[in-house]
Amino acid sequence: MLETAIDKEWWRGAVIYQIYPRSYQDSNADGIGDLNGITSRLPYIASLGVDAIWISPFFTSPMDDFGYDVSDYCNVDPMFGSLADFEKLVSAAHYLGLKVMIDLVLSHTSDRHPWFIESRKDQTNHKSDWYVWADAKPDGTVPNNWLSIFGGSSWQWDSRRKQYYLHNFLKSQPDLNFHNPDVQDALLDATRFWLDKGVDGFRLDTINFYFHSESLKDNPALPPEKQSYNTAPSVNPYSYQSHLYDKSQPENLDFLRRFRALLDEYPAAAAVGEVGDDERGLQILADYTSGGDKMHMCYAFDFLGGGAPTPNKVWKAFHDLESEAPDAWACWAFSNHDVVRYTSRWQVAPDLQDNANRLHIALLLTMRGSACLYQGEELGLQEAYVPYEDLQDPYGIEFWPDFPGRDGARTPMVWDQTSTYAGFSEVKPWLPIPEEHLFAAVGLAEQNVTSLLNHYRAMLAFRKAHPALRKGTMDFDRTDGDVLTFVRSHEGDEVYCAFNLSPETREIPFDGNTIEPLDHKLDFYTEVDNDLLKLQAYGVFFGSIKKS
Template sequence: MQETAIDKDWWRGAVIYQIYPRSYQDSNGDGIGDLKGITSRLPYIASLGADAIWISPFFTSPMDDFGYDVSDYCDVDPMFGSLGDFDELVKVAHDLNVKVMIDLVLSHTSNQHEWFKQSRSSRDGEKSDWYVWADAKPDGSPPNNWISIFGGAAWEWDSHRRQYYMHNFLASQPDLNFHNMDVQDALLDATRFWLDRGVDGFRLDTINFYVHSQSLKDNPPLPPERRKFNTAPAANPYGYQSHVYDKSQPENLAFLKRFRSLLDEYPAAAAVGEVGDEERGLEIVADYTSGGDKVHMCYGFDFLGETVPSPAFVHQVFGDLIKASPDSWPCWAFSNHDVPRYASRWPVSPDLQDAANRVRIALLLSMRGSVCLYQGEELGLEEADVAYEDLQDPYGIRFWPDFKGRDGCRTPMVWDESNENAGFSSGKPWLPVAEPHKAKAVSILDKDDGSLLHHYQRLLAFRKAHPSLVKGDLHFVKTDGDVLSFVRQLGDDHVFCAFNLVGEDRDMPFDSINVAPIDGHGFASTIEDGKLKLPAYGAFFGVME
């Protein structure tokens, strides 16, 4: 019997469906989603047309940051199940031809990790240098001016060592010292543990935060006109600094090469990195994905911020990426577990919201690169309004009400409108199910062939049917005004794509373009009198002859 050839390039153009496990499906009634719950919903994900899933952290953790504070890299937290449950999830996913990627949080651990307990116990112990420690200034203040993304100084005083330790996030999330090769080795061992269990790849959290400058120099101020607030909200002064010393250091490239070398020992393992850097995001994406010896792809915050994708903005983002590294393969996302859902972040009038959702996902699935979809966006879920007394996110609790945190995009998935908790759990959910979401439950939308859910299914199938949309090059045609158009090309296959990104009808001159319309994507546009007529938030696809 002939074995099926392994596609080492499966990640290029893949559609990756992100699962936030606490909120996807609860199987045991404790109000928290788990691995068995995810396994039960894998047929739904396969029917959507996703190529892979990315599961946010499910490792052992005190849950100060809901799993992004790891206390054991090589085990499953009991609230999510067991290693056996994970093995079953991988088996079922692979039977459905769905790849499994998991979230690796390598830049920091929980302060409950045994490594940190040993590190803080002594200044000269075996793991004393596994984290970033520094003496206080003569006046007792922190070593420098570095700021935590979660607010305040990025340094916490430890009364036992009588030193400060660095934390880019919560004080209970100390940063690992990547200048220590033993730390790198331990993290690579943890990576191998999951590769040996059958995972197909990794999403690397905060990939540019791994390495700090050993000089511990102060970050310089950032002029007000250059401040951006995608990585951290405006309520947090994090964006007031130019982060030239606390992250995005050149030594990170050497570790990423070691990481890639490990992945290359396996048949087709791949990795996508999250880059959080306001000033040099696309430059870093290019650095980390160039040369074929680091990570396979990265995504930044370019389309995760407040800026609505306009033709000019999309062109600028791609232009900056190509300028930095024309051969880099990007990965794009409009929503994830850290930012408000794009249906709310880019608001339109209620009567046009569905149309705007449809053209935006069409655009996302047509751009050159791989794609991350966040659970529930296929239902058109908007940001949930979570009352202060129901908040769980420490980020939102600290900055309320100017920044309400990330709970609004993390509320439970809605499966069945007839169930009190929308089919998510038989117990009280860890976050309330948003009442407006129930009208968009899977059980409702699945019955309506014209729903946004089926629109997603059609577009994912349409993408797979046209290889140039998956792995082809991109050549812009029109990038001014309200209509964006480009050509995706793979060999002799050329697909022309046009998107009206505003809520009014628009025309586009079409005399010089020889294009035959393609069906199967769910949009209705016409060519009349030498013009392409696009309705409000409409799209057009055609084969260039």
């Protein structure tokens, strides 16, 4: 029997489907999704044509931040199942040709992790410097002006040690001290545990938060005109600072090299990092993915916040990335579990929403890089309204009503419109399911050959059919006004991509050249002649250019 060659670069150009396990499929009627539920839905995921799944945290946790507060890195929380259930999931995914990536939260743990319980006992125990501790100022106030993404100071007083500890997120999520090599070793051991369980890679949460500056200098103020609200909402003063000292430190590069060296011991393991930095996101992405000895790929928040993509915004993102590191590799996403779904964030007229949804997935899947899709976006799900009394997210509870938190992007997946709970569970789910989501359920979409779901499948098949779209170069043509055009090329395969990012019809002249459509099913255009392409509102065209 011939052995199948291992593709060590499967990740380059891969499309990764993100699963938020609490909200994907409940298999044991407790209202919360679980690992066995995911396993039961793997054939659906495989039918989309994606390459891999990324599962948000399912580790043992008190669930203050729904699994992003880990109390045991090497076990499954009973809420989600068992290690045996996870092993079955990996086996089933691999049988269907899907890679499995899991979310590693290395920057911080739960305050109920045994490491922190030991560390906080006193200032001399063997784990006393596994977390970031600092003395109070002489007047008893916090060590510096660093702020938490979840609001307020990032320092919390601990009466046992009579010191403050650092937490970039909830006060129950203390930050690990990466300046201690023993901490790094312990985290790498946990990484190896999951690699030995058969995972194909990792999504690294808040990858640029690992190290802090040991100087503990105050962060400088950021002028109002430079403030951005991609990482934190405008109601949070976190965006008032230039975060020079509390994250994105140069020492992180050496740890990422250690992490990559571990992954390289395995046949084809890969990792994607989340870069949370409004000022230097693309620069950090470039630093972390260049050289072939750190991250395989990273994603920043350029398209996860703010306004819809414009031709100039897309061009600038790639221009800046190319300027920082030509060999860097990005992984683009328009939605995830932390941000408002892009169908709501980038509002368009209701009668044009479907066209806009089709354009945005076409753009995401043709830009150079890998891509992440978030569960439910293939159905065109809008951000859900969750009443205050049903909120679960501590972030939203803190800043309600000005910022409702992240629950609106985390409501359960809708499978069957005829079921009381949309086929997600037999009992009331942990978050309510909006009635309007039922009209986008998988069962209905499967019955409509022209549904957005089937368009996703067609786009993913189109991407797989063209090596240029997965691994090719990207040469921009038009980047001004409302029209964006570029050419993807790879070893003789060439795809011309045109997008009308506006609600008005636009024309593109071709100066005597002729164009030939590559796939009529994916195009939204009203007329194509030898030297003129007319794109309707949010129109898309894929073709090849024949030079005159």
